[in-house]
Amino acid sequence: MEHLEQHERMEMWEKIQKALVDEQIDQFRAEFLELHPYDQAKIFEEQDEDIRFLIYSYLSPEEMAEVIEQVDRDFVEEFIIEMVPAFAAKVMEHMSTDDAVDILNELDKNKVASFLTIMDKKSSEEIKELLHYEEKTAGSIMTTEFVVINTQMTVKEAMRHLRKEAPSAETIYYIYVVDSLKKLVGVISLRDLIIAEGDWLIQDVMSERVVSAPVGEDQEDIAQMMRDYDFLALPVVDFQDHLLGIITVDDIMDVMDEEASDDYSKLAGISEVERSGDTALSSAKKRLPWLVILLFLGMLTANVISRFEATLEQVAILAIFIPLIAGMAGNTGTQALAVAVRSISTGEMEKKGKVSVIWQEAKTGLITGLSCGVIITILIAIWKSNIFLGLLVGISIMATLLVATVSGAFVPLVMHRFNIDPAVASGPFITTLNDLISIFIYFGLATAFMSFLI
Amino acid sequence: MEHLEQHERMEMWEKIQKALVDEQIDQFRAEFLELHPYDQAKIFEEQDEDIRFLIYSYLSPEEMAEVIEQVDRDFVEEFIIEMVPAFAAKVMEHMSTDDAVDILNELDKNKVASFLTIMDKKSSEEIKELLHYEEKTAGSIMTTEFVVINTQMTVKEAMRHLRKEAPSAETIYYIYVVDSLKKLVGVISLRDLIIAEGDWLIQDVMSERVVSAPVGEDQEDIAQMMRDYDFLALPVVDFQDHLLGIITVDDIMDVMDEEASDDYSKLAGISEVERSGDTALSSAKKRLPWLVILLFLGMLTANVISRFEATLEQVAILAIFIPLIAGMAGNTGTQALAVAVRSISTGEMEKKGKVSVIWQEAKTGLITGLSCGVIITILIAIWKSNIFLGLLVGISIMATLLVATVSGAFVPLVMHRFNIDPAVASGPFITTLNDLISIFIYFGLATAFMSFLI
Numbered sequence: 001m002e003h004l005e006q007h008e009r010m011e012m013w014e015k016i017q018k019a020l021v022d023e024q025i026d027q028f029r030a031e032f033l034e035l036h037p038y039d040q041a042k043i044f045e046e047q048d049e050d051i052r053f054l055i056y057s058y059l060s061p062e063e064m065a066e067v068i069e070q071v072d073r074d075f076v077e078e079f080i081i082e083m084v085p086a087f088a089a090k091v092m093e094h095m096s097t098d099d100a101v102d103i104l105n106e107l108d109k110n111k112v113a114s115f116l117t118i119m120d121k122k123s124s125e126e127i128k129e130l131l132h133y134e135e136k137t138a139g140s141i142m143t144t145e146f147v148v149i150n151t152q153m154t155v156k157e158a159m160r161h162l163r164k165e166a167p168s169a170e171t172i173y174y175i176y177v178v179d180s181l182k183k184l185v186g187v188i189s190l191r192d193l194i195i196a197e198g199d200w201l202i203q204d205v206m207s208e209r210v211v212s213a214p215v216g217e218d219q220e221d222i223a224q225m226m227r228d229y230d231f232l233a234l235p236v237v238d239f240q241d242h243l244l245g246i247i248t249v250d251d252i253m254d255v256m257d258e259e260a261s262d263d264y265s266k267l268a269g270i271s272e273v274e275r276s277g278d279t280a281l282s283s284a285k286k287r288l289p290w291l292v293i294l295l296f297l298g299m300l301t302a303n304v305i306s307r308f309e310a311t312l313e314q315v316a317i318l319a320i321f322i323p324l325i326a327g328m329a330g331n332t333g334t335q336a337l338a339v340a341v342r343s344i345s346t347g348e349m350e351k352k353g354k355v356s357v358i359w360q361e362a363k364t365g366l367i368t369g370l371s372c373g374v375i376i377t378i379l380i381a382i383w384k385s386n387i388f389l390g391l392l393v394g395i396s397i398m399a400t401l402l403v404a405t406v407s408g409a410f411v412p413l414v415m416h417r418f419n420i421d422p423a424v425a426s427g428p429f430i431t432t433l434n435d436l437i438s439i440f441i442y443f444g445l446a447t448a449f450m451s452f453l454i
Numbered sequence: 455m456e457h458l459e460q461h462e463r464m465e466m467w468e469k470i471q472k473a474l475v476d477e478q479i480d481q482f483r484a485e486f487l488e489l490h491p492y493d494q495a496k497i498f499e500e501q502d503e504d505i506r507f508l509i510y511s512y513l514s515p516e517e518m519a520e521v522i523e524q525v526d527r528d529f530v531e532e533f534i535i536e537m538v539p540a541f542a543a544k545v546m547e548h549m550s551t552d553d554a555v556d557i558l559n560e561l562d563k564n565k566v567a568s569f570l571t572i573m574d575k576k577s578s579e580e581i582k583e584l585l586h587y588e589e590k591t592a593g594s595i596m597t598t599e600f601v602v603i604n605t606q607m608t609v610k611e612a613m614r615h616l617r618k619e620a621p622s623a624e625t626i627y628y629i630y631v632v633d634s635l636k637k638l639v640g641v642i643s644l645r646d647l648i649i650a651e652g653d654w655l656i657q658d659v660m661s662e663r664v665v666s667a668p669v670g671e672d673q674e675d676i677a678q679m680m681r682d683y684d685f686l687a688l689p690v691v692d693f694q695d696h697l698l699g700i701i702t703v704d705d706i707m708d709v710m711d712e713e714a715s716d717d718y719s720k721l722a723g724i725s726e727v728e729r730s731g732d733t734a735l736s737s738a739k740k741r742l743p744w745l746v747i748l749l750f751l752g753m754l755t756a757n758v759i760s761r762f763e764a765t766l767e768q769v770a771i772l773a774i775f776i777p778l779i780a781g782m783a784g785n786t787g788t789q790a791l792a793v794a795v796r797s798i799s800t801g802e803m804e805k806k807g808k809v810s811v812i813w814q815e816a817k818t819g820l821i822t823g824l825s826c827g828v829i830i831t832i833l834i835a836i837w838k839s840n841i842f843l844g845l846l847v848g849i850s851i852m853a854t855l856l857v858a859t860v861s862g863a864f865v866p867l868v869m870h871r872f873n874i875d876p877a878v879a880s881g882p883f884i885t886t887l888n889d890l891i892s893i894f895i896y897f898g899l900a901t902a903f904m905s906f907l908i
Contacts, residue, residue, distance in 0.1 A: 034663070035663075036663065036665070036683060038682050038683050038684075070682075159648070162648065163648055163649055166645050166648065166649055167649075172645055173627050173644070173645075173686075190627070190644060190648075191620050191626055191627075194613070194616065194617055194620065194644075194648075195617055195620055195621075209488070209489075209490065211490070226707070227704075227707045227708065227711060228492050228524075229490060229492050230492075230704040232627075232686060232703065249686065249703050249707075250681075250684040252707070253680070253681045253703075253706070253707065253710065254681065256707065256710050256711065256714070257681060257710065260710070260714035260717075260718075261796060263714075263718060264714075264717060264718055264721060264792060264796065265792060265793075265796075267718060267721055267722060267792070268721060268788045268789050268791065268792030268793075269785055269788065269789055270789050270792060270793070279814075280814050280815075280817030280818045280820075280821060281817075281821060283793070283814070283818045284818045284821035284822050284825075287786070287789050287818070287822055288821075288822055288825060288826075290785065290789075291782065291785065291786065291822055291825075291826055291855075292825070292826065292829065294781060294782060294785055295778075295782065295826055295829060295830055295833075295851075298777065298778030298781055298782065299778065299830075299833060299837075301777045301778060301781070302774045302775050302777070302778050303774075305773060305774040305776075305777070306771070306774045309770060309771065309774070312770045312773050312774075313770045316763060316766045316767045316770060316773075317760070317763065318773075319759060319766050319770075319772075319773035319776065320756045320757075320759040320760045320763070320766075321756050322759075322773065322776045322777055323752065323755045323756070323759070323776055323777070323780045323889050323893065324749075324752030324753065324755060324756050326777045326780070326781070327748060327752055327755070327780070327784070327885065327886065327889060328745065328748060328749065328752065330781070330784070330885070331723055331744070331745065331748055331885070332741070332745065334722045334723065335722050335723055335724050335741050335744075337722065338718060338719060338721070338722030338724060339719075339722075339724070339737070342715060342718065342719075360733075360734050360737070361734075363734030363735075364734045364737045364738045364741070366734075367734060367735060367738035367742075368738050368741055368742055368745055371738075371742060371745075371746075372742075372745055372746065372749055375746065375749060376749055376753075379749075379753060383753075401745075431781065431784070431785065432781065435777050435781060439777065
């Protein structure tokens, strides 16, 4: 069976819809619960409010929890709020702790407090603990539902323990081992556990080479670590090596996706990732900060050109190549920036050394600059029958591309040095900087060699 | 134990280096094999050629295979080629089939043929099969080392089979079930298998809701599916539902990373992702295509402005705001483009409907345009003491931002419709398009209202 395609979902939707309208609860449950929770969530999301309320009354909190875990994060808040609070609290009790925490983090503080009061004590305490951790750290994405065994158990005892814990644990494929002080001392994969003899001690079969993350570690670094080491789960510890929780690979895939969207948006000059639930006004709010900064930076550029007004009045034709030169500078800079940001975030920059990266960019800029300079000189010389104008633009392009390429790599390096996320030195900023540089070069050359142009 | 930090790696490196220089093979093996293969690979990559040759002679092909699997893909080709061919062939035999195929795909055809002849028959046949599949499809990233059981086995028999296969299988956490015709009919997780009673039949405990991917499916779609459904592995089938291989989550994380780099590079106008092994010349080659296209597009812009030369000669001051207006248009367009490309690739676009997306972008463009227009009008009116010039630029900015925002969303939609990857309609292209539009608006307005300016 393929995963549900749009048309299959429509068919299913109609069947389920019919069951709901006819208030055929058994029919609905039979069809709906047969689906993967992801598909349940997609169908649920498409329903109108009155149908959603029917669904809340047809499903148990436990069943609803599975649906809510898979619902798009942009809508989840709305659904939780519209439920009867006691039902919502029960739903969150049955969710993975980390997912419940994600939802509560989006709600206002009074709502959170009231939900925590209605919840059973165990869940609310687990959740309260996780709510403390800063966003985007290991603590905020870990779950506390994991299987832990101790060094003195036999393989057989461990397997028995595992069977009991399996239904509620987030993963059972890595089992973490703690000593009598509850410190993390080892790990054993289920693969190794099922191969081992039943009467061996865990401490003899476990691996002591257990990799863990401190609770305050950045989620992006954790994603990279899990990708590098091919881990399905990673234990999270405090500074005394006490096991606090685990991070599973499915959460890490969401982190990777989130971070990629984030870098992508920053390169495009959007301060925060836009979500599907955004209105035009909230989209505009996310885009305006950069646009207003650019407006002021653009005034700077205008100011620079206005200093060359005398040159412009003498040779008005110079103006027509302004967008070409500024545009080339901006784009080259963005290319170099993108490469630099990537190589900083993958750690390649460290390895190769900053000087050699800048040197390589300079060579790259020289090659692209020479190529484009020669082409444009020929084009303009033919078009305007003016070899000097062609040379002026060509040389400007060459110099501009060289400088813009180097600055595109240099600026994120400097930012990184001062602990500013280099992705923020995004396209728009580099573009404006390079606009300025390119215009200085172009009009500077034009003013110096004016006699050849008129 | 934390994963190896740079300084720990240095320490380890020194120890291992010393063992190598002293030709202490036992010492080297004791230190080196204690490490996670990822760390082994990082240390190995940093060695000079003569030391690498020592390592080849100190490790078995099986041990070397684990290292090579973790080596950066940019270097792996070089290492395989420098090994004695018989050793290299043995190393590839011991690698996961999918990883071996990745390497062979990078080598030239004669080399591949000669490696396949030296390899043992089973490995070379498995590899040959995988070499057929197109790059970036399910077939190219799947592995053929998986555990398969049939419907008629008991749970106990299945566990016994699993214990035997566990050491060589890529994952044992999902076990796929086939019928007597070798068709995929079910799946059971190891979690469910260890909970089940020993004498139950697999067909009674397996889930029949098995999600699979056709062998030609695009890797990006598979990544999305695995992320949505939280799968650790996904079976790959032919059009008759025969099980061909499986894709594991660790390979999917690499795919996600690759696709994110790819989108990021395209937004920056780089035709192909640059790698750490690239020389300045090869970097330049990847960046030049867009730059040359832009050069020609820039000539178009120059041509448009040159049509307004008469206006420019009368009011030279108009030129100073060209970069500001063109820059704002370009950046707004890139923002809208980035949002559109993301929402196309996540499927949100389909869900919301194209008309409503464009309409929302138009409203967003109106808000940002009005805000920026008012600000710039005031700034210029004060700076140049010329309210008409301020209004001209302000109104141009407003109109430009509106049009640029809509076109930034519209162009990728059109491209998507014609099955062109919308990520290719990247920043640089939209920027130039919007340069053109903005200059038309600006000079058009200036020419029409010339009487107010002079």
